Amino acid sequence: MKLHPYTPFLLVLATGLLAFLLPAPAGPAALYAVVAAAAVVTGMTRTVLAAALLTLPLWAFLLLLHAILPGGEGLAAAIAQGSRLGAVATASLMLIRGFEPSRFLDAASARGASLSAAYLVVSTLEAAPRLRRQAAAILEAQRARGLRIGGSAAGRLRALVPLTLPLVLGTLAEVDDRAMALEVRGFGGGQARTPLDPPSVTARDRMLRWAALLAVMASAAWRFL
Amino acid sequence: MSAVELEEVTFRYAGVDAPALAGVSLTVPEGTICWLYGSPGAGASTLLLAAAGLAPRFTGGSITGRVRLLGADPHAAEGRAALRGRVAYIGAVPDLQLSGVAGTVWEEVAFGPANLRWPVERIRAAVEDAAGRLGIEHLLGRRPSALSGGEKQRVVFASLLAFAPSVWLLDEADSALDAEGRAVVASLIGAERERGAAIVVAAEDADAMLAAADRVVLLDRGAMVFDGPPRELLGRELAWERGPGGTSIASLGRAALARCGSVRLAEPYPLDVREAVARWR
Structure with a gap:
C-alpha cells in the first residue's frame, strides 16, 4: 500500500526540522540511523548508499575542519553536522525516487489545490x-x-x-x-481537473504524520522551553 | 462558418526583418484537409503556430491581421477559454508533446480529458477508443518516457484524439512514425475529416499528400503562391520554382524531359505510376 503523495513531503520537512532541533550529536546521528533504516526497510537500500556517496565529500570536509585542523569544534560537531546532512539527503532522495507525478497531481486535484x-x-x-x-x-x-x-x-x-x-x-x-x-491539452487556466485515481489518506499516513508532528513539537519544546 | 480563418496575417520573429508570414489569407472549412507545402523556412510551421494562437505568445515576435478558430480569437484570453479542448496541435518532436507528468500511457492519454473535467467513466471510454484507433492498447501500462519515438508519436495522437477536437493543426506530425504508423495516422486523419474536423497539415511527403489532401497551399518565403487541388500543382514547374518539387514520379518525368527534351514529356508531369504508364506507354 503506497503512502498518500503528501505524506513523504511532510516527513522530509519533519526530518529537516528534527535534524536541527534534536540534541547534538546523538540526536542527529540517531535521526540519520532511523531514516537510513526506514529506507532499507522500504527497499531503498541503494538510496542510502547514493545519499552517503553524495555527502561523502562534505563528511570529509567536516572531519577535516572540526576534528583534524586546530581550532575546530571537535569530532562531535563534525558528526552532528554530517548526520544532519545525511538524514536530510537520504530523506530527500527517498522522496524523489518514490515520487509519482500523476498521483501527486491527482492528490492536488482532489484537494482543489x-x-x-x-x-x-x-x-x-x-x-x-x-x-x-x-x-x-x-x-x-x-x-x-x-x-x-x-x-x-x-x-x-x-x-x-x-x-x-x-x-x-x-x-x-x-x-x-x-x-x-x-x-x-487543456491544462491550466486556473481550472480544476478530474482526479483519475485520487489517493486516499490511510491509517498509516495518519500515524506517520502524527508521529512526525509530535516528534517535531516535542523536540521544539525540549529545545526552547 | 470556416473552422480556420486567417486574414492578411503577417508575422515577424524578433530580430528578423523579413516576415515569416506575409499577408497570408486562408480559410479552411470543416471536413477538409488543407496541406501546407513549402521549402524549409517557407512559413508553414509559423502559420500553424499563429493559427493555434501559440505564436507569438510562446515564440516571441509580432503578429498583425485576423485569426479565428471556430469563430473564436485564439490570441485573446476569452477565445482561448472557448477553444479549450477543441483544437489539437502536434509538432514534429513527440518527446516535447508529452505532458511529462504521466506515469503510464493510459494516464498520458487521459491527461487532456481530465483537464477538461470530464467524468472518469467518460475518460475511460475515450482513452480506450483513442488507444484502439491508434493501435496502442498494448502500451497503456508502459511509461511514456520508455517508448520509442514512433510509439510516443502514436501516444501523442491518441492523447489529442481522446477529446475529439474540431480542428487539427499538424506540423510534420508523422515524422517519427514508421510506415505502418503513418498508415494508421493517415487513416485516422481521413476518419477525422469524415467526422467533420478541419485539418491543416504541414508535410513534405508530396506522394502521400497527393492522395490525402483536398487542397494544397504552397508557401514561399512567407507568402501564399498557390491555393488549389494538389493535382494542379504537383505536376507543374511552379512546384519546383517556388517549392520543394512535385511527386516522385513527376520528378522522374521532369528529369527525363531535361535529358531528352521530348514533347511527350512536357509538363504537366504525370503524378503517379498509373498516369505515367498511361502517358508514356
Missing part, C-alpha cells in the same frame, strides 16, 4: 531524471561527432562546454515547447 503550483513541484522533482536522459543523449551525439571525454583534467574540462551548453539551451527551449503542449 492550485494545479500550476502542483505542476511546478512535479516538474522540479522530475527535472533530475529528465536532465540525466538529455545529458546522456547529448553525450552520445557529441561522441559520434568525435568528442573525446577522457584524458587529462584539462581535456575533461574542455569537453564540458560542448556537453553543458546544448543541455542548458535545450532545457530552456523545452520550457516553451512543454508549455505549448500543456496548453493544447
Whole structure:
C-alpha cells in the first residue's frame, strides 16, 4: 500500500526540522540511523548508499575542519553536522525516487489545490531524471561527432562546454515547447481537473504524520522551553 | 462558418526583418484537409503556430491581421477559454508533446480529458477508443518516457484524439512514425475529416499528400503562391520554382524531359505510376 503523495513531503520537512532541533550529536546521528533504516526497510537500500556517496565529500570536509585542523569544534560537531546532512539527503532522495507525478497531481486535484503550483513541484522533482536522459543523449551525439571525454583534467574540462551548453539551451527551449503542449491539452487556466485515481489518506499516513508532528513539537519544546 | 480563418496575417520573429508570414489569407472549412507545402523556412510551421494562437505568445515576435478558430480569437484570453479542448496541435518532436507528468500511457492519454473535467467513466471510454484507433492498447501500462519515438508519436495522437477536437493543426506530425504508423495516422486523419474536423497539415511527403489532401497551399518565403487541388500543382514547374518539387514520379518525368527534351514529356508531369504508364506507354 503506497503512502498518500503528501505524506513523504511532510516527513522530509519533519526530518529537516528534527535534524536541527534534536540534541547534538546523538540526536542527529540517531535521526540519520532511523531514516537510513526506514529506507532499507522500504527497499531503498541503494538510496542510502547514493545519499552517503553524495555527502561523502562534505563528511570529509567536516572531519577535516572540526576534528583534524586546530581550532575546530571537535569530532562531535563534525558528526552532528554530517548526520544532519545525511538524514536530510537520504530523506530527500527517498522522496524523489518514490515520487509519482500523476498521483501527486491527482492528490492536488482532489484537494482543489492550485494545479500550476502542483505542476511546478512535479516538474522540479522530475527535472533530475529528465536532465540525466538529455545529458546522456547529448553525450552520445557529441561522441559520434568525435568528442573525446577522457584524458587529462584539462581535456575533461574542455569537453564540458560542448556537453553543458546544448543541455542548458535545450532545457530552456523545452520550457516553451512543454508549455505549448500543456496548453493544447487543456491544462491550466486556473481550472480544476478530474482526479483519475485520487489517493486516499490511510491509517498509516495518519500515524506517520502524527508521529512526525509530535516528534517535531516535542523536540521544539525540549529545545526552547 | 470556416473552422480556420486567417486574414492578411503577417508575422515577424524578433530580430528578423523579413516576415515569416506575409499577408497570408486562408480559410479552411470543416471536413477538409488543407496541406501546407513549402521549402524549409517557407512559413508553414509559423502559420500553424499563429493559427493555434501559440505564436507569438510562446515564440516571441509580432503578429498583425485576423485569426479565428471556430469563430473564436485564439490570441485573446476569452477565445482561448472557448477553444479549450477543441483544437489539437502536434509538432514534429513527440518527446516535447508529452505532458511529462504521466506515469503510464493510459494516464498520458487521459491527461487532456481530465483537464477538461470530464467524468472518469467518460475518460475511460475515450482513452480506450483513442488507444484502439491508434493501435496502442498494448502500451497503456508502459511509461511514456520508455517508448520509442514512433510509439510516443502514436501516444501523442491518441492523447489529442481522446477529446475529439474540431480542428487539427499538424506540423510534420508523422515524422517519427514508421510506415505502418503513418498508415494508421493517415487513416485516422481521413476518419477525422469524415467526422467533420478541419485539418491543416504541414508535410513534405508530396506522394502521400497527393492522395490525402483536398487542397494544397504552397508557401514561399512567407507568402501564399498557390491555393488549389494538389493535382494542379504537383505536376507543374511552379512546384519546383517556388517549392520543394512535385511527386516522385513527376520528378522522374521532369528529369527525363531535361535529358531528352521530348514533347511527350512536357509538363504537366504525370503524378503517379498509373498516369505515367498511361502517358508514356
